[in-house]
Every structure is written in structure tokens, then in C-alpha cells.
Amino acid sequence: MMRIIRSGLMNRIGPHRWDSHVLIAFLAFALVSLGMIALASEVAEGDTFAIDKMILTGLRHSDQAGLPIGPAWLSVAVADLTSLGSAAVLVLITVFALGYLLVVDKKSNAMFVAASITGGALLSGLLKAILVRPRPEIVPHLVDVSSSSFPSGHSMNSAIVYLTLAVLLARSEEDRHVQVYLIAVALTLTLIVGSTRVYLGVHWPSDVLAGWAVGAIWAAGCSLIARELQRRGAIERPVEGPVDGHSGN
Template identity: 45%
Template sequence: MSLRFWEKIELSVLAAGVVIAGGLWGFIEMAEVARQTSAHGLDTEILLAFREPGRPDDPLGPPWLEEAVRDITGLGSMVVLVMVTAAAIFYLLLVRRGREALMVLIAVGGGQVLSSLLKLGIDRPRPELVSHLVHVQTLSFPSGHAMMSAVTYLTLGVMIAGITPGRITKAYVLFIAVLITLMVGVSRIYLGVHWPSDVLAGWCAGFAWAMLCWLVARRFMRRPTGSTPRSDG
């Protein structure tokens, strides 16, 4: 292996560490906001910015936009994420990538458990400042849609990028994974079912968890030194 190759690998590990540290810090900060008895001023301003002035029951944009946002938020629903995860795992098993399949299962399954525990840790009700445009039942903090979208799509994005040739292609795959995650999170604010700090906390926790799982998987899935088969010629 060339020195340049190892420097590139170490840079990716450093970047993952920065994401984990930043995610933990961001989540802690948002948790402090969520514990406040009254709504944070910025939370309120952003939530109202998605509604017509003076009409908290009327979201911005034409009726078709509201339907489109509902479709986008569905990309972070439990049903869709389970289907995407199951399809990815079965595909990996079919091509005999059992370790990668196990990585996806642990990352997404563990992320769901973590999301549920975090919701129980901070008993924050849903915002009542604006009307809810979709039905919700669980607690507000953190946003499960935002967190699990980050966990699922980033985990799959990093895995696909790892086996995709070319920097531009790798960057494109990661860009799409991040874009879907951001769109799902913003949709939760537009629909009035989460405070912005809920969504930001979900993103922070989701990105941090996905990167932590990637670091662990990278450690255990790396080939032992000297295990690469050599040609007899």
C-alpha cells in the first residue's frame, strides 16, 4: 500500500471522528433546549416561517406542495425504512456479503433502539403552535424520522460509496444520502409535527451513530495483513 493511500484512509477516519464529536455536542445542546419549559424563540420563529403570516393552520405554498412534502416525509417512516433496509440486507446476502449485511442490520436496528430510548429520556410534547398536517403519536424529541433517515441512508450511502469506483461517483452517492436525510427532516418542520431543535437533534444523533458504526465495521471488516491472495504466476 502506498503512503498516499494510508493518508487518505486516516483522513476519512478523522472526518468520521469530527462528525461523531460534532453530533454529540449538537445533540447535547439541543437537549438543553428541549428541557426548557417554554418554547425556544428560534424554534418558534422557524416553525411559524413555514406557515402563512397570521395563519398557523395554513402551510406555505400551493396544495400540491403539502402533498409532496407528505410523500417526502414518508421516506423516513418506519415502513419505508424497514423495506429499504430489508432489501439491502437480502441483496448483500445474495452476493455473499454477510459481514456488510450484518453491519447494516446492527446500524439500523441499533439506531432504532437508541432513538426510542432517547425519546423516553426527554419527555417533550409535540408543538401546539401550529396545526399538525399528519397524524403523530410518539414524543417529540428527538425526531425519529430525522434520526433514522440519517442512520439508514447514510449507512447505506457509505457502504455503496465504499464499493463504487471514482471520486465523483462516491461523492454523488453520499450527496444523495445526505440530501434525502435533510429533506425528510425539513418535512417534519413543514408539517408542524416537530420543533426545529427536535429535527436538528435527530440529525446529530443519526449522523454520529452512523459514523460510529462505520468506524467499528471498518475495524472488524478489514482484511488481515497478508490475507490478499497472490497469483501463482
């Protein structure tokens, strides 16, 4: 019976494109890391913030909590890079991506991308409003912040926007090299933005991991929906080549 069920599930969800496997791997990384922080903290001190605190304080000089480790230029660069997860930058990138899809006459893809990004942004705001966690105060913040801490809005929104855009744009491309490039850039940007939030002292590491996890789940869900819509002809497929099969490149 289990074999029959498993076979049915595999027939339903596979064969799937490699980009979905990348998202699943990233999601697993975020969830496992989050679980390890929680478990290690409980074992170490019975304090769910123990590992979070250790990481935050480890990024500052022991005798001067307001001074981050590393050369002076690094803190300036990190403060600049964290803007890649700001609402203004993410909206601008989304608009540019939608413009590209419209220019190449993929209007239904553009509509789906717009709906996916908008839905993700609404989810991010809802979670932050419900899960009100105070910002870390054990080290001075290097940038101004005002909202609650969990999950990290920059981390979650950058994962939602960059990963969702990369996957959906990759589904509009036939060339495997273009697909790999899009996914690699999206993952790099997502990791950079989340890491800067911890370095700047405005988020606990677990906030960032939770943001990455939710963003990856959202992007993976959008990928599955896009796959089904492409099968039904509701959104455009690549010009040539199968949507779900293995690429010949």
C-alpha cells in the same frame, strides 16, 4: 507532550476515507445549528423555544396558522416526502440493501449492516422514551402524530438508516463515483425528511437538528467500526484497492 499525543491519535484514526469526513462535517453542521438556536433563543427572549417558534410560525401564513406558505401542491408533496423517514419505508430500504449485499456474496457486510441499523433503531426509541418533550402546538399539525417530540424520530432514523447504509455500502465499493453518489443521496434524503417534519408543524427545528446529530454520530461510529473490521478481515473489503488510502480516481 501534546504533539506526541496528537500524533498518536492521528496515526490511530487516519488516514481515513473521505466519507467519514463528510459525516463529521454534517454532524458539525447539526451541532452548531442546534447550539445557535439555543443561544439565540436565550439572548432574544430568555426562552429556549424562541427561535423554534419563530421558524414554525414563519412557515405559516400570519393570518391563518393552519395554512402553510407556498403553493397548494407543496404541502401535498411534503406530506408524501416525509414518508421517506417512516418505519415502513426505512425497513423496506434496509431489506433491499441487505438483499444486495447477499446477492453479491458479502454476507458478513450484510450482518454488520443489519446489526448497525437495528442498534440505531433501538437507540432512537430509547431516547424518545427518556427525553419526553411535547409536540409543538403553536401551529396545527398537517399529519397525525402520537409519540413525543425530541429528538425527531423521522429525522434521527432517516439519518441512521440512510447515512449508515450509504457509508457501509460505499465501503463495499471501489469506484469513487459510486461512493460519492451513495453519500450524496443519503445526505439529500436525510435533509429532506427532517425539513418536512418542521414544515408539517409536527416537530420543533431543534428536534430535527438533534435527530440529525445523533444519526450522524451513529453512522460515523459504524464507519469507524467497519473500518477496523475490514482491517481485521472480519468483513469484506472492496474487490480491489485500499480501504483507507486515497483513491486514485
